[in-house]
Amino acid sequence: MKKIIALASIGLLSFQSCASVNSMQGFYNKYEDQATVIPLPGFALNMAANNSNMEFLKYLKSAKIFIVNDVNENKQQRVIKDLQSSIKGDRFENLAKLKSGNKNLNISILESGNQVKSMIIGLNGFRNVMVIDSKLNVSRTDLEKALEKLSDNDINQIGEILGQ
Numbered sequence: 001m002k003k004i005i006a007l008a009s010i011g012l013l014s015f016q017s018c019a020s021v022n023s024m025q026g027f028y029n030k031y032e033d034q035a036t037v038i039p040l041p042g043f044a045l046n047m048a049a050n051n052s053n054m055e056f057l058k059y060l061k062s063a064k065i066f067i068v069n070d071v072n073e074n075k076q077q078r079v080i081k082d083l084q085s086s087i088k089g090d091r092f093e094n095l096a097k098l099k100s101g102n103k104n105l106n107i108s109i110l111e112s113g114n115q116v117k118s119m120i121i122g123l124n125g126f127r128n129v130m131v132i133d134s135k136l137n138v139s140r141t142d143l144e145k146a147l148e149k150l151s152d153n154d155i156n157q158i159g160e161i162l163g164q
Contacts, residue, residue, distance in 0.1 A: 021082050022089030024120070024133065030082065031068050038065040054154060056146035060119075063134040071129055079129045080104075083122050092120060095144070100152035101125070103159070107147065109140070116143050126159050 021027045028035075040063040049057035068079050084106075087094070092108035099105075103125030110118040116139070121132040136143075 020085045022085055024086045024090050026089075027082055027086035027131075028066060031066075031079065034068055034071075036067045036069060038067070039063075040065060052157060053149070054146075054157070055149055056143060059136045059138040059143060059146065060134045061136050063132050066131040066133065068129040068131075070127060076124045076129050080122065080124050083120075083129075083131060087120055092118075096147050096150070098150060098152050098155055100155040103155045105150075105155045105158065109143070111140060114139060116140050119143075121158075123155065123158060125155075 021030050040060075042061055045057055045060045045063060049055070049060075068075075071079060087108045090110065092110050094106065095109050096107040097104070104123065106122040108120045108122075109116045115137055117135070117137060119132075119134045119136060121130075121134070123130040123132075
C-alpha cells in the first residue's frame with residue numbers, strides 16, 4: 001500500500017510540473033526553482049534608456065527580470081507556451097512580436113482605463129528564457145509609438161544588455 005501511495009504521489013507531482021499555468025503568478029511559481037530574479041529600479045532603467053535607442057525604456061517605472069536558466073530548445077518551447085498561457089489568463093493583450101533568426105521577443109500589455117499599467121516582455125532563443133515584467137503608466141498611443149521604433153536587431157541588443 002505504501003508503494004502505491006508513493007508512486008501515486010510521484011505521478012501526481014510529475015503531472016503537476018507539466019500542467020499548464022493560467023496566471024503570471026502561477027508561471028513564476030512553476031519556474032521559481034529554475035530561475036534567477038533580478039529587480040531593476042527606476043534609475044537603472046533610466047540609465048539603460050539613455051544608453052540605448054530603445055525609447056520604450058523611458059516609460060518603465062520598475063521591472064523585474066525573471067530568467068529561466070540554461071534551457072534547451074524543447075524546454076524553451078514549454079516555458080514560452082506556459083508564458084503565453086499565463087498572459088492570456090491574466091488578460092494581457094499581445095501587442096508586438098519580433099523575430100531575429102531563432103530569437104523571439106514578445107510584448108504584451110495590461111491596460112487600466114486609458115493607461116498601460118503593466119508590460120510583459122518575453123525573450124527566447126538565447127541560452128536562457130527571459131521574462132521582463134514591467135510597471136509603467138503611459139498612454140497606449142505613446143507606448144505604441146516608442147515600440148514602432150524597435151527592430152529585430154534590438155532583440156540582440158536587449159540580450160546583450162541582460163548579459164546573454
